[in-house]
Amino acid sequence: MTTTIAITSGKGGVGKTTVAVNLALSLALQNKETLLLDADLGMANAHILLGINPKYSLEDFVTGNSPIDKVITTINGNLKFVSGGNAINNLLNLSDLERHKIIKSFNDLKKKPEFMLIDVGAGAESSSMTFMSSADKIIVVITGEPTSFIDAYTLIKTSFLDHKMNNFGIIINMASSPIQAKLNFDKFQSITQKFLDVNLKYVGQIPNSQKIRNSIISRTAVVSSKNNNIETKAFNELSSKLLMVETNKTGSIKFFDN
Ligand SMILES: Nc1ncnc2c1ncn2[C@@H]1O[C@H](COP(=O)(O)OP(=O)(O)OP(=O)(O)O)[C@@H](O)[C@H]1O
Ligand SMILES: [Mg+2]
Numbered sequence: 099m100t101t102t103i104a105i106t107s108g109k110g111g112v113g114k115t116t117v118a119v120n121l122a123l124s125l126a127l128q129n130k131e132t133l134l135l136d137a138d139l140g141m142a143n144a145h146i147l148l149g150i151n152p153k154y155s156l157e158d159f160v161t162g163n164s165p166i167d168k169v170i171t172t173i174n175g176n177l178k179f180v181s182g183g184n185a186i187n188n189l190l191n192l193s194d195l196e197r198h199k200i201i202k203s204f205n206d207l208k209k210k211p212e213f214m215l216i217d218v219g220a221g222a223e224s225s226s227m228t229f230m231s232s233a234d235k236i237i238v239v240i241t242g243e244p245t246s247f248i249d250a251y252t253l254i255k256t257s258f259l260d261h262k263m264n265n266f267g268i269i270i271n272m273a274s275s276p277i278q279a280k281l282n283f284d285k286f287q288s289i290t291q292k293f294l295d296v297n298l299k300y301v302g303q304i305p306n307s308q309k310i311r312n313s314i315i316s317r318t319a320v321v322s323s324k325n326n327n328i329e330t331k332a333f334n335e336l337s338s339k340l341l342m343v344e345t346n347k348t349g350s351i352k353f354f355d356n
Contacts, residue, residue: 103216104215106239107253113241116304117333124336128337135293136180139189139192144217152179166206204354213340236346237267240268247285260296263348273306286298
């Protein structure tokens with residue numbers, strides 16, 4: 099059985115890709131077979147943090163040149179990756195049919211992963227909504243900034259009212275301390291639950307860290323078997339809590355039949 103988890107946010111630049119890549123590495127290090135899908139189509143950049151330049155991307159699949167297993171890059175024994183292509187391809191404006199074709203294709207994989215993490219584009223536009231509603235679980239990344247709160251609220255509102263998603267895991271990124279992060283979550287939860295009948299679970303926090311900021315420049319994610327720093331510990335703690343986020347029952351097409 100595969101558990102698919104969409105990593106999303108209201109506002110851009112809050113750390114979705116950082117969280118998705120490092121959580122995927124953390125799961126893989128715990129011997130969980132993991133597939134990371136960069137579904138930030140047309141703006142895909144997870145491969146940069148992974149320090150790779152994949153030969154194939156979803157573009158090759160969508161244009162019919164390659165079956166889905168051909169566009170999968172092996173990162174290490176337990177981690178596989180599908181790139182979302184870059185800005186100069188046509189993936190920004192996919193039709194509903196093409197997006198559905200991508201989603202349905204994963205069920206044909208001979209070897210299905212235990213976890214599939216999906217780095218979804220920011221905001222509530224239709225591409226993000228399709229990938230979110232096809233995932234089993236949703237994680238919204240927010241920071242302590244008021245704009246991040248407002249945009250995350252808007253995303254959750256649209257997901258709930260228009261697409262029947264009501265369970266969301268929350269990760270507070272760039273936290274000044276674990277206590278502050280929890281306070282931020284409590285504040286966000288009380289605002290959200292005042293107006294929307296949704297269930298928010300606190301998954302945890304990632305500290306604001308120069309090491310993480312530098313990781314994109316050095317093209318090396320912080321989580322690795324060699325690191326035992328606070329950043330790696332934070333990602334390991336989060337990855338062990340992913341399954342506590344409740345599953346959404348949206349009635350949409352899913353990545354895997356299970
Ligand atoms: N915990 C953190 N501490 C410090 N810097 C961070 C942290 N998390 C992310 N960053 C930095 O913030 C920037 C944005 O991160 P990232 O690209 O992961 O965000 P994103 O939400 O995926 O952005 P986009 O919406 O453009 O896809 C990057 O420079 C990244 O290194
Ligand atoms: Mg990103």
